[in-house]
Amino acid sequence: MRPACKDVDDPERFFPSSEAEAVSIATVYCRPCPLRPGCREWALRQGDYLWGVWGGTTQAERKRLRRGGVP
Ligand code: SF4
Structure with a gap:
């Protein structure tokens, strides 16, 4: 199995500055991982x-x- 984040061009994308951006990254990359x-x-x-x-x-x-709590 290959992690979805392995193919990301810039690993810093997984360390965003806003919660909204973090949710977006989690949805796009992690959900199907x-x-x-x-x-x-x-x-x-x-x-x-x-x-x-x-x-x-x-x-x-x-x-x-x-x-x-609820995530
Ligand atoms: S769940 Fe997200 S952070 Fe964890 S290996 Fe998969 S893509 Fe990477």
């Missing part, structure tokens, strides 16, 4: 300071998920 479940679990284990889009989640969404 075959590695998303494991990537998401890994990201959730990293804590609140992991920046960027991982496993189809933004930093803000992961914070909400860890607190038991």
Whole structure:
């Protein structure tokens, strides 16, 4: 299986400056990625300071998920 982000021209795209852009990246690249479940679990284990889009989640969404909220 190949991660969808492997073919992105600029990996910095996964570290956007706005939440809206992060949601867009998560939707376009992570949603169809075959590695998303494991990537998401890994990201959730990293804590609140992991920046960027991982496993189809933004930093803000992961914070909400860890607190038991809706992403
Ligand atoms: S789910 Fe993970 S491996 Fe897949 S595109 Fe997103 S960040 Fe990359």
